[in-house]
Amino acid sequence: MPSTIEQVADRAMDLALSLLHRDDDGERVYKTDRDFATVTDFAIEDAVREFLAHETPDTGFLGEERGHTGDRKTFWCLDPVDGTTNFTRSVPNYGVSLALIEHGASTLGTIALPAHGERYASRKGTAYLNGQPIHVSKTASLHDALVSTGDFATGTGSGAKNARRLAMIGSLAGAVGRVRMLGSAATDLAWLAAGRLDAVVIDANRMWDVAGGIAIARAAGAVVTHVDGSDYTLDGPDVLATAPAIHGRIVDLLS
Known part of the structure; x- marks a missing residue:
């Protein structure tokens, strides 16, 4: 049975996390005076890009580090390590973020925060954390x-x-x-x-x-x-x- 788009996104995230846990050798590519990417950023983006090109060949891909390839109306959008500075300093607020963009709107999202043991996803109008439905707060003040x-x-x-x-x-x-x-x-x-x-x-x-x-x-x-x-x-x-x-x-x- 063919994989659903949600299953493809989950498998892409599994792949990203398998690389995120590898030791980073400390090499950095600076994009501004203080903003940088590591070899882990590039390794995750390259691997996920290749995986998704195989699984969804008609869907484009935008990654933070290497840019856009393929279709520009329907495409995957990846931040391979969101919070790279936190990641390199063992501050736990970092993760991987993947979205599907269709005609200018983000229609599917999945985020993994591995240091917190958390996986988030949007599925058909419901948001989930580790498979359980979640909802924003009711704070009114x-x-x-x-x-x-x-x-x-x-x-x-x-x-x-x-x-x-x-x-x-x-x-x-x-x-x-x-x-x-x-x-x-x-x-x-x-x-x-x-x-x-x-x-x-x-x-x-x-x-x-x-x-x-x-x-x-x-x-x-x-x-x-x-x-x-x-x-x-x-x-x-x-x-x-x-x-x-x-x-x-x-x-x-x-x-």
Whole structure:
């Protein structure tokens, strides 16, 4: 019997995790002054790309490290190690994020956070953690909200970007219960889906970072827009994902 697309995604994730546990030899390829990839990033991306090309030959592939090949309307999107710095320093907030993009929308997502022993997936409108259904929190008060923000920028233009991010964090810090920076968008969005976080604010929108997590968060009941409250698109400037009851107030706060 042919594999379903969900089964293919699960097998691709199994392959990625088999490589993630190998020792990294410490070699780094710097993409900006402080942002880098390791040999593990490249090994996972190359292996998963080859596997998916065999299993789904008509579907394109976008990976963080080597770019886009094949179809650009329907394609897999992989972050081979989300939170690479955390991974290299044995900080447990890192993982692998895989999504299926169809006509500009993330329709399937799977995230593995191996240091936490967690596998997340979106399947036909339901989000799962280790096979059990999950849902976003019911938090309705900003004073009770736990909000995670994306990391600071590096490279050219990072000063202006970080000034904006500091201003956003300042607005949040004065109104919500607590603010956290976990260093991994996949962790942020997976934990939002599991109800551990109440909102995620990311002042960037790199597809490989967020596509899998957005599919899972939406399946868990999250509201996903841009920071200004406009409809979310994968080519937009930023990401705001929240529990439904506080979404409007977070938008107002960040405006």
